[in-house]
Amino acid sequence: MIEIKNLVVQIEDNRILNGLDLKVADGEVAAIMGPNGSGKSTLSYVIAGKEDYEVLDGEVLLDGENILEMDAAERAAAGVFLAFQYPLEIPGVGTMTFLKAALNAQRKARGEEPLSTPELIKRVNAAGEVLEIKRDFLKRALNVGFSGGEKKRMEILQMALLEPRFCILDETDSGLDIDALRIVSDGVNKLRDPGRSFLVITHYQRLLNHIVPDTVHVMSAGRIVKSGGKELALELEANGYADYRQLAAE
Amino acid sequence: MAEITQIRTAAETGLAALFERLKGGLPGDVAVREAALSGFATMGLPHRRVEEFKYTDLRALMRDAAHPAEAPSPDETTKAFAEAKAFAEIDAARLTFVNGHRAPHSSELPAGIEVVTMPDAMASGHPLLGFLNAVAIARGNPIYDLNTAFLADGVVIRVPAGLAVERPIHLRFLAAASAPFSTATRILVIVEEGASLTLLESHEGRDGVAYQPNDVIEFVVGDRAKVAHLRLNAEGSESLALSTVTAKLGAEVVFNSLNVVVGGAASRHQVFATFAGEGTNARIDGANMLKGRQHSDATLVVDHAVPHCTSREMFKSVLDDSSVGVFQGKIIVRPYAQKTDGAMKSNALLLGEGATMNNKPELEIFADDVVCGHGATCGALDADLLFYLKSRGLPQALAQSLLIQAFLGEAVESVEHEGARESLIGVIEGWLAARG
Ligand SMILES: Nc1ncnc2c1ncn2[C@@H]1O[C@H](COP(=O)(O)OP(=O)(O)O)[C@@H](O)[C@H]1O
Ligand SMILES: [Mg+2]
Numbered sequence: 001m002i003e004i005k006n007l008v009v010q011i012e013d014n015r016i017l018n019g020l021d022l023k024v025a026d027g028e029v030a031a032i033m034g035p036n037g038s039g040k041s042t043l044s045y046v047i048a049g050k051e052d053y054e055v056l057d058g059e060v061l062l063d064g065e066n067i068l069e070m071d072a073a074e075r076a077a078a079g080v081f082l083a084f085q086y087p088l089e090i091p092g093v094g095t096m097t098f099l100k101a102a103l104n105a106q107r108k109a110r111g112e113e114p115l116s117t118p119e120l121i122k123r124v125n126a127a128g129e130v131l132e133i134k135r136d137f138l139k140r141a142l143n144v145g146f147s148g149g150e151k152k153r154m155e156i157l158q159m160a161l162l163e164p165r166f167c168i169l170d171e172t173d174s175g176l177d178i179d180a181l182r183i184v185s186d187g188v189n190k191l192r193d194p195g196r197s198f199l200v201i202t203h204y205q206r207l208l209n210h211i212v213p214d215t216v217h218v219m220s221a222g223r224i225v226k227s228g229g230k231e232l233a234l235e236l237e238a239n240g241y242a243d244y245r246q247l248a249a250e
Numbered sequence: 251m252a253e254i255t256q257i258r259t260a261a262e263t264g265l266a267a268l269f270e271r272l273k274g275g276l277p278g279d280v281a282v283r284e285a286a287l288s289g290f291a292t293m294g295l296p297h298r299r300v301e302e303f304k305y306t307d308l309r310a311l312m313r314d315a316a317h318p319a320e321a322p323s324p325d326e327t328t329k330a331f332a333e334a335k336a337f338a339e340i341d342a343a344r345l346t347f348v349n350g351h352r353a354p355h356s357s358e359l360p361a362g363i364e365v366v367t368m369p370d371a372m373a374s375g376h377p378l379l380g381f382l383n384a385v386a387i388a389r390g391n392p393i394y395d396l397n398t399a400f401l402a403d404g405v406v407i408r409v410p411a412g413l414a415v416e417r418p419i420h421l422r423f424l425a426a427a428s429a430p431f432s433t434a435t436r437i438l439v440i441v442e443e444g445a446s447l448t449l450l451e452s453h454e455g456r457d458g459v460a461y462q463p464n465d466v467i468e469f470v471v472g473d474r475a476k477v478a479h480l481r482l483n484a485e486g487s488e489s490l491a492l493s494t495v496t497a498k499l500g501a502e503v504v505f506n507s508l509n510v511v512v513g514g515a516a517s518r519h520q521v522f523a524t525f526a527g528e529g530t531n532a533r534i535d536g537a538n539m540l541k542g543r544q545h546s547d548a549t550l551v552v553d554h555a556v557p558h559c560t561s562r563e564m565f566k567s568v569l570d571d572s573s574v575g576v577f578q579g580k581i582i583v584r585p586y587a588q589k590t591d592g593a594m595k596s597n598a599l600l601l602g603e604g605a606t607m608n609n610k611p612e613l614e615i616f617a618d619d620v621v622c623g624h625g626a627t628c629g630a631l632d633a634d635l636l637f638y639l640k641s642r643g644l645p646q647a648l649a650q651s652l653l654i655q656a657f658l659g660e661a662v663e664s665v666e667h668e669g670a671r672e673s674l675i676g677v678i679e680g681w682l683a684a685r686g
Contacts, residue, residue, distance in 0.1 A: 048641045051633075076643035088638045092656025098642075101652060106643035141656075158642065 001026055002166050002197060007058035009039075009046050009222075016042045018222035019058070024166070024215075027194040031208055032201045033233060034219030035241040040201045041085055043219075044170045047199075048082040049075045062166060076102075077109035079165030083155035083172050085201075090142040095154075098142050099124055103161060127160040131187045148175035156187045167191070168199045173207035185210030205237035220244040262294045264315030269399060272318070276402060278372030286398035289390060296392050305576040305608040306547040308392070311490055311516050316462045318402055319349035319431035327353050330426035336452030336482050340669040342420035345405060349426060350433025350463070352403050360415045368404030368436055378406050381440055381470045385496040387551050387582075388522035393492045397466045400434035411442040411472065418448040418667060423465065425455030425486060432462040443472035443500070448667050449479045453493075453513070455486035460515075464492045473500040473527055477507075480670050482677065483546075485513035494520045501527025508535040508665060510674055511546045512681050521550040525559040525587070536565040537661040537674075539681045540573035541602075547576035552594075554587040557617075563594040566661045568654055570685060572604030580612040583620050592622040599657050600630055601650075651682045 002024045009017040016039045024030045034040055046053050047060055049072030059066045067075050090098070104114040115123075124138060131153045143151050152172055159167055169188065173181055188198070188211050200211055208216075208230065216232040217224045218241075225244050226232070258266075269287050273280055295312055296303035322330070330348045343360055346353045352367060359365055371379055388394050409415060421437060441447050455461060463485065471477055485491045491514040499505050509519050521534050536548045552561050567575035577596040598607035611624035631653050639649035658678050665671040 050637050050641075071646070072637060072640035073643050073645045073649075076641055082641055084638070088635055090635055090638070090653075090656065092659045093652050098639075098652070101644055101648060102639075102642035105645060105648060109643065109645075162642065 001063060003061040005059050005061070007043070007046065007060065008056040009042060010054050010056060011042075011052060016222050017046070020223050022217060022224055024197045024199055026197055027192075028215065029192065029198040029200060029211065029213045031213035031216045031233060032199060032219050033203065033216060033236055035245070036203065038219045039222040040219055041170055044082050044168045044199075044201060047168060048072060048080060073105065074109065076162070076164075077106045081159050081162055081164035081167045083152070083159055083167065083169045085170040085174065087143055087151040087155050089144045089146075091144050093142050095138045095140060095142045096121075096124070099158065099161060102158070106162060123161055124157070127157045130160070130190060131157050132183050133157060149177065149180040152176060152184055153180070153187070156184055160187065160191060165195070166197050166199070168201065170201045171203060172200075173202055173204065181207065181210060205233045208233045218244050259295060259309055261309075261312045261315050262291075265396070266291065268315050268317065272400070276400070277369040278401075283399045283401070286395045290392050290395040290399065293392060302549065302578070304610070305578070306516070306518050306545065308518070312462065314430075316430045316432040316460070318400070318433065319351070319427050321351045322348045322353070322426060326426055330424040333426075334422060334424055334454060336422070336454055336484055337420055337450045337670065337673050340418065340420065340450065340673060342418040342450060344420045344422055346422040346424060347403065347433075347435055348424050349431055350403060350435055352405065360417050360419070362410055362413050363415065364408040364410070366406045368401070368406060368438070371406050376406065378408060378438065378440060382436075382438055382468060384468065384470050384498040385522045385524050387524060387553050388494065388496045391494070391520065391522075393464060393518065393520060394466060394494050397434050397436060397464045397494065400432070400464070401436050402434050404436040404438070406438045406440070408440045409442060409445040409447050412444045414446045415448070418450050418670070420450040420452070423451075423453045423463065425459065425461050425463065425489065427461065428456065428459060430460040430462070433464060435465045437465075437467040438470070439467065440470045441472060441475045441477050444474045445472065446476035447478070448670070449477065450670060451479065451481040452484065453482065453491065454484045455489055455513070457487035459486055460488045460490070461486065462490045462492070466494045466496070469495070469497040469505070471497065471499045471503045471505055474502045475500065476504040478666060479507040480665060480667070480674070481507070481509045482674070483509065483511040483513050483517055483519070484677070485517065487513070487515060489514050491517040493518070494522070497521070497523040497532070499523065499525050499527065499530045499532060502529040503527065504531050506533040506535070506664065508537070508661065509548065510662075510677060511536070511538040511540070512677060514544065514546065516545040518547040518549065522553075523550070523561075524553040525556050525561075528556050528558040530559045532560070533562045533564075533664065535563070535661050535664065537658050537678075538565070538567040538575055539658070539678065540568070540575060541570040541685065543572050545574045545576075547578070549576070549578040551580045551582065552592065554581065554583045554590040554592065557586065557588045557590065559587070560591040561593075564661060565596040566658050567596070567598040567607055568658060569598060569600050569602060569605035569607060571602040573602065574605070575607045577608070577626070578610040579624065580614065581622055581624070583613075583615040583617050583622060585616040588617050588619045590617060590620040590622065592620070594624040596626045597657070598628045599654065600628060647686060654682060655679070
């Protein structure tokens with residue numbers, strides 16, 4: 001269960017999140033929709049532990065523990081995962097080297113034994129098959145020379161491998177063609193589990209046809225201004241965000 | 251009136267006195283040594299106002315003239331051998347110097363290779379010594395001149411035409427004395443037409459001893475020959491390590507020289523390379539990993555004297571704490587050297603708050619149909635990349651290590667000899683692990 005209470009965040013004196021409240025129960029898929037610039041990515045970065053932001057107030061509780069006091073690596077080991085809107089290319093760092101380092105660092109933090117290389121390869125290949133990632137991609141430097149869609153698939157592969165408790169998907173649908181969208185959504189749906197929750201951030205309804213949410217929240221000017229079921233997404237698609245800009249201003 | 255009275259430092263006076271005392275016992279033509287020393291003496295130890303030493307003030311760094319060490323005892327030699335770690339896991343023919351003295355060697359040299367000790371060659375006026383001092387742009391350099399004046403030991407290695415030497419030769423320099431000393435070694439490597447050689451060179455020494463090695467290695471490479479030179483500076487923590495590489499390259503040669511630095515309180519590595527034949531390809535690379543108050547200078551001059559040659563120079567510096575890196579690279583393209591392709595780059599990663607990198611790339615181009623360029627970058631680790639790695643669970647130190655390894659990777663990736671490449675990756679990993 002993740003619970004965000006009255007989160008107030010600024011960067012360089014710009015207030016971006018304005019007392020945001022949100023709860024996502026175990027097993028729940030929550031969607032956040034909202035216009036560009038409403039603070040969706042900021043929210044995802046603050047939860048994942050990016051340091052550029054100044055948290056003025058509020059807390060983010062994962063199973064009752066305030067993760068804002070942990071650094072990014074500790075949050076990852078505690079089960080937070082962010083699939084980036086713009087995954088980064090890391091020249092010189094092999095994909096396999098990276099995956100092994102990440103998985104074993106998390107296992108170590110949890111007091112578990114490191115995974116052997118053959119076992120790791122087995123798991124990576126299994127996840128790669130679901131996401132239709134070519135094996136030779138895994139031999140390259142992380143994300144280097146990958147297309148936008150391939151990078152997004154690699155994010156989901158990491159998610160599958162790391163088995164987080166709480167997954168944030170920041171505009172995972174952007175830059176995907178219809179086939180890739182289906183592959184990525186199938187990959188995500190396979191990971192749905194009663195013990196795992198998702199925060200799916202998107203600008204469009206399209207993704208939510210594939211990853212069907214339990215709840216939909218509308219974000220505007222750094223706050224959740226309306227919450228509802230999956231039908232709310234359809235309503236937004238039809239009417240746009242104009243009404244909610246008004247709501248946020250009030 | 252400008253001040254012209256030359257005030258000699260204690261080290262300069264000491265060097266002159268030392269030379270007078272030693273010269274009678276040194277091999278070869280004393281006139282050559284005297285000429286080198288008087289060349290050195292006109293300028294003395296170079297300081298900040300000498301352009302080539304702007305960032306490495308040798309006058310300030312060399313406080314005293316250290317005496318050469320006595321030849322080590324058999325015990326000392328055995329102990330030094332046992333402690334030597336650099337390139338140890340590689341199957342190679344080793345030639346070892348302890349405290350600047352050639353140690354009796356046990357490993358067998360590759361068949362067909364000619365090796366003569368430098369003192370023997372000098373005493374007998376060996377004809378191969380005609381290849382010494384073959385690179386004009388190195389002449390007059392004060393570090394090189396000092397080596398010529400004090401030259402006490404070394405070897406001449408000749409790889410005959412057409413011989414492809416599979417097993418690398420490993421020149422191992424060990425500093426084992428517990429009191430300060432100096433060395434002046436000279437290695438002359440002649441790789442004849444169509445021959446090939448991998449030469450490993452390592453320098454290791456005790457921490458806490460203020461020794462002063464001055465090592466010169468000279469390559470004379472025949473047409474279509476191939477040379478890979480991989481050098482590791484793992485000198486002791488208080489050493490002042492001076493080194494020079496000269497290379498005279500024939501036609502269609504492939505020449506790679508990489509210097510990896512983790513040791514020394516202060517070091518200066520100089521490379522003087524001249525292209526003497528067309529169609530030659532040279533790579534001169536460096537990787538410096540420094541911490542504390544270490545200072546490391548890489549200075550190179552690449553002289554394109556003939557057309558149709560390619561040179562690549564790539565220097566990577568990782569500077570922790572308050573360490574100082576220096577890169578001075580000069581590419582000269584002579585008027586006749588059309589179609590020269592030269593690219594030089596220096597990239598520094600500043601990890602420590604007090605770390606400094608000094609970059610001085612220079613192009614002196616006198617031909618019009620050439621492609622030459624240089625680039626220098628200096629910066630901290632990318633914060634966004636660090637966050638990305640940390641968001642996957644990698645703790646700060648591990649995330650940094652991965653990015654530093656990636657940064658340095660480019661410099662060692664090009665090493666063809668697999669064992670040597672792995673050795674150097676091990677050096678990088680060792681440095682990172684010590685950083686914690
Ligand atoms: N690093 C930053 N520095 C200054 N302003 C920022 C920074 N990051 C985001 N912002 C601002 O915060 C607001 C929210 O951005 P973001 O969280 O990316 O929105 P969204 O993901 O909903 O499009 C925007 O007005 C953006 O310009
Ligand atoms: Mg965004």
